[in-house]
Amino acid sequence: SFSSIRLVFRSMSTALRPTDCLAPHSSPTCCFWLNGAPTSERPLWRSLWNSATLRACTDGGANLIVDRVRASELLAPSLISGDMDSISPEAMLFFGGRSDCEILNTPDQDKTDLTKCLELVAERVERLASAPAHVLILGGLSGRFDHSLATINSLLNARGIFERTGKTKDHGPDQTPPVYLIDGENLTFVVGEGAHSLSPDRSLLTGMCGVVPFCQRETRVTTSGLRWNLDDTPMEFGGIVSTSNETVDDQIAIRTTAPLIVTLEVRSTVTQRTEN
Amino acid sequence: PLSLSSILILSFSIPLFLSLCLPLSIFFYSIFISLSLPHHSSNPIATRQASMTSLVRPLEIFTKAATRSSCVWLDALTSHTGERPCWEWMWNDAVNRISNEDSAIRIIDRVRQKKLRSPSLICGDISRLDEATKKFYTDEKCHFTQASDEWRTRLAAILENIAQMEPLAGTGVRPPSTLILGGLSGRIDRTMATLHSLMPTHSNALAAPSFVLDGENLVCVLPKGTHRLQMGPRTQLTDICGIIPLSQDETRVTTKGFRWDLKDALLAFGHIISTSNELAKDEVEITTSAPVLFSIELLNSLTGLKKPPSE
Numbered sequence: 001s002f003s004s005i006r007l008v009f010r011s012m013s014t015a016l017r018p019t020d021c022l023a024p025h026s027s028p029t030c031c032f033w034l035n036g037a038p039t040s041e042r043p044l045w046r047s048l049w050n051s052a053t054l055r056a057c058t059d060g061g062a063n064l065i066v067d068r069v070r071a072s073e074l075l076a077p078s079l080i081s082g083d084m085d086s087i088s089p090e091a092m093l094f095f096g097g098r099s100d101c102e103i104l105n106t107p108d109q110d111k112t113d114l115t116k117c118l119e120l121v122a123e124r125v126e127r128l129a130s131a132p133a134h135v136l137i138l139g140g141l142s143g144r145f146d147h148s149l150a151t152i153n154s155l156l157n158a159r160g161i162f163e164r165t166g167k168t169k170d171h172g173p174d175q176t177p178p179v180y181l182i183d184g185e186n187l188t189f190v191v192g193e194g195a196h197s198l199s200p201d202r203s204l205l206t207g208m209c210g211v212v213p214f215c216q217r218e219t220r221v222t223t224s225g226l227r228w229n230l231d232d233t234p235m236e237f238g239g240i241v242s243t244s245n246e247t248v249d250d251q252i253a254i255r256t257t258a259p260l261i262v263t264l265e266v267r268s269t270v271t272q273r274t275e276n
Numbered sequence: 277p278l279s280l281s282s283i284l285i286l287s288f289s290i291p292l293f294l295s296l297c298l299p300l301s302i303f304f305y306s307i308f309i310s311l312s313l314p315h316h317s318s319n320p321i322a323t324r325q326a327s328m329t330s331l332v333r334p335l336e337i338f339t340k341a342a343t344r345s346s347c348v349w350l351d352a353l354t355s356h357t358g359e360r361p362c363w364e365w366m367w368n369d370a371v372n373r374i375s376n377e378d379s380a381i382r383i384i385d386r387v388r389q390k391k392l393r394s395p396s397l398i399c400g401d402i403s404r405l406d407e408a409t410k411k412f413y414t415d416e417k418c419h420f421t422q423a424s425d426e427w428r429t430r431l432a433a434i435l436e437n438i439a440q441m442e443p444l445a446g447t448g449v450r451p452p453s454t455l456i457l458g459g460l461s462g463r464i465d466r467t468m469a470t471l472h473s474l475m476p477t478h479s480n481a482l483a484a485p486s487f488v489l490d491g492e493n494l495v496c497v498l499p500k501g502t503h504r505l506q507m508g509p510r511t512q513l514t515d516i517c518g519i520i521p522l523s524q525d526e527t528r529v530t531t532k533g534f535r536w537d538l539k540d541a542l543l544a545f546g547h548i549i550s551t552s553n554e555l556a557k558d559e560v561e562i563t564t565s566a567p568v569l570f571s572i573e574l575l576n577s578l579t580g581l582k583k584p585p586s587e
Binding site for chain 2: 037039040109110112141142143144145146147148149150152153156157183184185186188208209210212213214215216217218219236237238239241242243244245259261263265
């Protein structure tokens with residue numbers, strides 16, 4: 001077994017506080033409502049969606065929320081995009097008639113609806129007064145399984161999509177917003193190649209977590225702050241993946257040679273929250 | 277049922293799983309298993325030749341009980357599971373019925389009511405079962421195996437075990453598949469663990485692919501090579517499917533019979549994976565240079581069946 005190594009990096013590639021996405025933020029944020037299984041929705045989503053500056057969904061997602069937007073429980077999305085084969089006539093009529101909602105047809109077959117939607121939102125991010133604190137995706141990992149893996153692929157591509165907008169800004173430090181996904185009690189995100197320091201608010205989490213390689217390239221990983229740490233360990237499906245692991249420290253360090261999916265389990269008392 | 281010696285071997289190998297030397301553990305573990313279980317058949321197939329085409333009929337899990345002679349019931353640990361009415365008769369028909377401690381607790385009421393047969397084996401953290409539950413299952417002649425608390429290790433161990441239990445025909449006909457109920461719902465790291473457990477390993481290279489049934493998803497991992505998949509009749513499918521790389525090796529895929537066929541396509545996360553594809557014919561073909569996940573969507577008229585369909 002590997003002893004826990006307290007890693008000290010001279011300079012971090014990224015410092016992340018993933019649990020920040022679990023409460024409405026004072027800074028601008030982007031939020032996507034996906035066409036996922038309704039069983040993965042939680043009461044918390046309402047306040048996170050309504051407090052977001054830029055709200056977007058795919059055409060399937062528009063169908064899921066149209067009734068609640070009509071009832072003024074949810075704010076309308078700023079943008080709906082997709083190949084428009086799934087949008088209901090009712091949703092098309094309701095959102096099409098609103099001046100605060102842009103509807104865009106994106107017929108590219110090589111990219112998923114979510115990837116195209118992320119790109120469109122990234123273009124609009126430049127018009128915001130300040131860079132968003134984070135990008136939040138609601139749903140996408142439940143329901144049809146090939147769709148879940150397509151969501152993972154969009155998550156892997158998402159950092160690059162928002163990085164392109166970050167580079168056009170003339171700010172000193174990297175302003176690229178982190179991209180988080182919430183589905184049920186899962187808080188899932190990508191850490192890219194390099195070194196990262198995560199400091200989640202552990203009072204919001206159960207402690208269960210996973211670190212999983214998806215890319216078709218060598219993924220050597222070193223961690224600290226987990227119950228079972230990795231020590232320059234090559235990770236791959238069929239080899240070693242880290243599941244049912246636990247966070248045991250307030251700071252978790254991850255260094256990796258290729259992008260990794262990290263997932264933290266959120267307490268259901270948090271996902272059930274309805275107040276702002 | 278597992279022999280006593282294999283149960284002892286399983287118990288002794290727990291310390292191996294407490295470390296992260298998992299490939300090494302699995303290697304030694306499979307040596308223990310192959311030494312402890314009786315050998316079946318006189319001429320096992322030593323290697324699968326790359327030119328051999330395998331024939332896969334995923335929907336036979338609904339029509340042929342032999343394809344699910346081993347059935348594993350996994351629990352999602354949330355109220356929103358992927359359980360469907362068909363699970364009950366598929367489980368009850370199975371010769372080997374295996375659960376972990378979570379699903380053993382989940383189904384106990386229905387076992388008491390005789391709606392479900394008892395598991396023949398509970399493999400998991402047995403210490404989490406209370407005395408009453410343990411006594412009940414003992415009276416039902418269920419075997420117990422204390423395995424590590426790592427989810428992935430348990431499922432992979434169960435699958436390797438089953439692969440050794442099925443008699444090898446030695447005639448080129450694969451042993452019957454294993455059916456896993458659940459495993460793709462709830463905590464996402466546990467879903468990843470299920471996929472990890474489906475990957476071909478040294479010891480299960482000869483086994484037919486295991487199928488995972490969760491909600492309307494039917495999923496399997498196809499090893500390197502060419503596979504003809506007979507999907508007809510497709511009246512109970514939505515035809516929507518996906519072909520997704522899982523191995524870290526270069527994964528080049530060629531297909532026939534899909535709406536968007538792949539022609540020596542390089543599949544990779546962060547680039548192109550094939551999702552929201554569609555079956556266009558009753559028989560499709562997938563040739564792959566590395567293990568790929570194949571996922572299809574069923575209609576809930578099929579998963580909602582309360583008894584086996586007439587063949």
